[in-house]
Amino acid sequence: MSHFSAFPNPPKLDAKPFTVAIPDTDVAELQSLLKASRLGPSTPTNSNPSDHSLGVSMDWLKTAKQTWETSFDWRAQEKRLNSFPQFMTRIPIQIEGKEYIHEIHFMALFSKKKDAVPLIMLHGWPGSFIEFIPLLGILSKKYTPETLPYQVIVPSLPGYGFSSGPQSTEFKMTDVAKIFNDLMLGLGFDKYVAQGGDVGSGVARLLTMNHDNCKAIHLNMLSTAPPQNDDRSILSQAEREALDRGAVFRQTGWAYGIEQGTRPNTLGFALSSSPLALLAWIGEKMLEWSDEDPSMDEILTNVSIYWFTNSISTSFYPYRETLARGPGYYKYHEKPLGYTWFPREIIPVPKSWAEKDGNLVFYRQAKSGGSFRGAGSPRGVVERRGRLH
Structure with missing residues (x-):
C-alpha cells in the first residue's frame, strides 16, 4: 500500500510514517491478565445466550474471553493495520491562554490526481480508526494513486487509539475540530469535506460551523431535536419504527453515557485495570448497536486497541460536554450537508428533521445498518457539491 503514501504536496507540518508495533511484553501481559480474570456468577439475567437486552450474556463473554486469550492473532491484525499508510504528527492547541501539543495519528490514502477531493473521516465511541479500514480496502482495490478521486485522511480522535489525550479539563469538541482543521491545512489542503459518525459527527458539524476551509459534510448520525411542529404522519413506517427504538434507547440504553459523562474517573x-471488564463494556455496545453481530476479530481488534493504548479513560471527554449542552448547540449552516440514514442507528433522525438542521443536498435511506457503518455515502455530497469553491 506504499504507493498511496506519497503526499500530494509537501506538508507544512512534520508528518512521520507510523507503524503499529505493540511490544511482546504488552501482548503477553494481556494474555496473562485474561487468564487470571474470573467471570462473574451466572444469574437469571445473563444466562440466555441470545439475549443482550440487559448487557452481554455469560455465554458470549466466556467465548470472547477464551478467544481473546488463546486464539486471537493480534500480530495478524497489526499486519492488516500496517497494510495502509499511517502517520504521526504534532499539532498545538491553545486552551485558556496555554499551549498544548497533541500527537495525532492518522491513516491516509493519497491520490496523485490534481482534482482529488480532500476528505477527512471521523470515527466515534466506542469505535476507532479501524471503522474505515473496509472502505480504505475498497478504494485501494478499485483505484490506483493516479485515479483515486479523494485524498482520504482517517485520524484517531484525540484521546483515542494512538492519538494523545486531553491535557486540560477544559478540552472541548471545538478544540478537536480546530486540531483537525489544522491537520488538513498542515497537509496542504485548504479546502476539504468531512465525514463523521457518532462523536465524529459532532466534530464534522463543528468544522462546518467554525472553519471556512470545511466546505461540506456527510453524516451517518445526526443528533437533533424534533421540529416544533412534529408531524409523524409524514414519516415512513421505517422512520417511525426507528424513532420508537430511539426512544427506548434514551430510556434504557443511555446509562453508559451518563456514567461516562459524570463519573469518568x-x-x-x-x-483500565481489567481487559475482561473493558471487553464487556465495549463489546456490549458493538453488539447492541449493530444490525448484525460484528465478527469476533472485529470486536477484539477494536478492544485491543483501547487496551494497548490505555485510552478508555481519555475517550470519555466528549460525554461530559454532551451532558452539559442544551438544544440548539449546532447551528444551521448553508454548506452542503449529506445524511445517510441507517435504521439501527441509536439516534435515527428522519429526513424531515435533518432538513431543518442544514442545507441537505444528499439523503439516502439504507435498508440495513447501525452505528458502525463508517462512511455511509460521502461521495453523494462531493458530487452534488461539484468543485470545492
Whole structure:
C-alpha cells in the first residue's frame, strides 16, 4: 500500500510514517491478565445466550474471553493495520491562554490526481480508526494513486487509539475540530469535506460551523431535536419504527453515557485495570448497536486497541460536554450537508428533521445498518457539491 503514501504536496507540518508495533511484553501481559480474570456468577439475567437486552450474556463473554486469550492473532491484525499508510504528527492547541501539543495519528490514502477531493473521516465511541479500514480496502482495490478521486485522511480522535489525550479539563469538541482543521491545512489542503459518525459527527458539524476551509459534510448520525411542529404522519413506517427504538434507547440504553459523562474517573480506573471488564463494556455496545453481530476479530481488534493504548479513560471527554449542552448547540449552516440514514442507528433522525438542521443536498435511506457503518455515502455530497469553491 506504499504507493498511496506519497503526499500530494509537501506538508507544512512534520508528518512521520507510523507503524503499529505493540511490544511482546504488552501482548503477553494481556494474555496473562485474561487468564487470571474470573467471570462473574451466572444469574437469571445473563444466562440466555441470545439475549443482550440487559448487557452481554455469560455465554458470549466466556467465548470472547477464551478467544481473546488463546486464539486471537493480534500480530495478524497489526499486519492488516500496517497494510495502509499511517502517520504521526504534532499539532498545538491553545486552551485558556496555554499551549498544548497533541500527537495525532492518522491513516491516509493519497491520490496523485490534481482534482482529488480532500476528505477527512471521523470515527466515534466506542469505535476507532479501524471503522474505515473496509472502505480504505475498497478504494485501494478499485483505484490506483493516479485515479483515486479523494485524498482520504482517517485520524484517531484525540484521546483515542494512538492519538494523545486531553491535557486540560477544559478540552472541548471545538478544540478537536480546530486540531483537525489544522491537520488538513498542515497537509496542504485548504479546502476539504468531512465525514463523521457518532462523536465524529459532532466534530464534522463543528468544522462546518467554525472553519471556512470545511466546505461540506456527510453524516451517518445526526443528533437533533424534533421540529416544533412534529408531524409523524409524514414519516415512513421505517422512520417511525426507528424513532420508537430511539426512544427506548434514551430510556434504557443511555446509562453508559451518563456514567461516562459524570463519573469518568471511577469508570476509567475500573475498565483500565481489567481487559475482561473493558471487553464487556465495549463489546456490549458493538453488539447492541449493530444490525448484525460484528465478527469476533472485529470486536477484539477494536478492544485491543483501547487496551494497548490505555485510552478508555481519555475517550470519555466528549460525554461530559454532551451532558452539559442544551438544544440548539449546532447551528444551521448553508454548506452542503449529506445524511445517510441507517435504521439501527441509536439516534435515527428522519429526513424531515435533518432538513431543518442544514442545507441537505444528499439523503439516502439504507435498508440495513447501525452505528458502525463508517462512511455511509460521502461521495453523494462531493458530487452534488461539484468543485470545492
